[in-house]
Amino acid sequence: MDKKIRIGILGYGNLGKGIEIGIKNNSDMELVAIFTRRDPDKISTITGTKVVSIDDIENWKDKIDVMMLCGGSATDLPVQGPKYSEIFNTIDSFDTHHDIPEYYKKVDESAKKGNNIALISVGWDPGLFSVNRLMAECFLQNGNTYTFWGKGVSQGHSDAIRRIDGVKNGVQYTIPIDEAMNRVRNGENPELTVREKHLRECFVVLEDGADSKKIEEEIKNMPNYFDEYDTIVHFISEEELKRDHSTMPHGGFVIRSGKTGVENQTNQIIEYSLKLESNPEFTASVLLAYARAIYRMKQNGDVGAKTVFDIAPCMLSPKNKDEILKIL
């Protein structure tokens, strides 16, 4: 048995916890420590893993093979990515689409300076969905790609609801519309508006005395988040919300509808889908497989920023080359 890949976690939220839990299904890895900005003594971990202050993280340089950056894309990762990729091989799930090229450039510089690999924007979207969109486009160059999300909880939309005055709590589900998906699967190559692709369903807990009619209107007309969609709003009690809406399911579909043949008359459909009972647990599992890949690529002498597009499938697997050949 080779020595295990030593994993560190920076940031102990839903994703960090998912990695902590998920590592047991990866027998070639061990979780060394969880790093936090909070007081380590006040955090009790699910598996009893050691918690360390972020101030001490540089002392762990030689004790960790891959550091999983589990912070958010808005404020954490733009700082942490460039900073820690100079010290460690890193993986993150940076998902501010517009800023990816700039983020890639910064992380690439610092990873190269530290002789490390930094794999950015890993997860399922961006991540596995990106890989499937790219590959499907290569196989069916003449065609259209459609992405549908859900049914699942959107954190961004749930947060937007919770920021409204008079709202105590709330959860928003994004729901793909069957009719649109079926038209795509039938090879119709339709032009779809945002309203035709997804429905938004909200479960909202009101503060005492709040005006439900007014809040429903405010949600439905919220620019960018809801105004272009058909939105259903339910008002429920805090108990109902906790009982029925406390898990984080998600998923989605990438469908490529392409044409081949002499007259491009032949319909060909590639579809990739996820049905996840826990979004953070699945995302964590994906990050762990990619941690294996960059650990190996580093051993092969590779450095710098990478994306999921740079990772050959064989690098993700704990199996060796002969075992993999057999499953071809």
Add this chain to the structure above:
Amino acid sequence: MDKKIRIGILGYGNLGKGIEIGIKNNSDMELVAIFTRRDPDKISTITGTKVVSIDDIENWKDKIDVMMLCGGSATDLPVQGPKYSEIFNTIDSFDTHHDIPEYYKKVDESAKKGNNIALISVGWDPGLFSVNRLMAECFLQNGNTYTFWGKGVSQGHSDAIRRIDGVKNGVQYTIPIDEAMNRVRNGENPELTVREKHLRECFVVLEDGADSKKIEEEIKNMPNYFDEYDTIVHFISEEELKRDHSTMPHGGFVIRSGKTGVENQTNQIIEYSLKLESNPEFTASVLLAYARAIYRMKQNGDVGAKTVFDIAPCMLSPKNKDEILKIL
């Protein structure tokens, strides 16, 4: 514009024709010549591409970047793979699962001798389905993988029917059984027999005076091909067969059902599926994308036998690194 990737085709059957037709959707490629064991003067190609005798193939060493080996796995490729990978970068769709490790070894030796890359067993199964099985297992290590094929024409089973005395012609469809697929998608992780997974439906044209009852029994009890399945046999006329069953649709589903969470209590499903109106045209499109990949890997100095597991997604795309980053 860089110079185009120069493609050659060896073997002018369904797959070779698919590549000939498909190349127009790959603006960075050009088809140089089609090589055949038959008399070149007796072949008229769909696009007017030059046809050359296989005896002259070595003279084309410096005129072709990637040679697509379109022969069969039974007798053509075991000879052609090792022989031509010493002269050209090659791609094939070798699919005799049991012999892949030995074939890989032989092709690896000759490709290295000729300083070429030989990518073996490309297509959708083996090929894209293999990639999806491997990747899904890496992301959900605790789980089961299910492959369903169809609805589509199985050449092997159609050939088996046509070999029966008294059968003039016939087509066999492999049909996945919805109930089994739905149990898998629901996370039940069922143990499924071959009979529970697929149904076989045959359309048979009899010779004059043949005994339909006897032939139906012979089909249904044919070892390996039909005896473990529920099989439906229809007898139709040659005209009906030509009218209704002359296309080659196929497809299938790879479903990984895995568990995550502290007690492995969380269901997570990854599904990849293809719905193809033309199996050979789609397979050809896949081979062309992989031709681009090995052309580039060769330029990067790589040599030897490769499989789809060795190919990073970015290598398949005609887009450059900056364009790819934008679609992440």
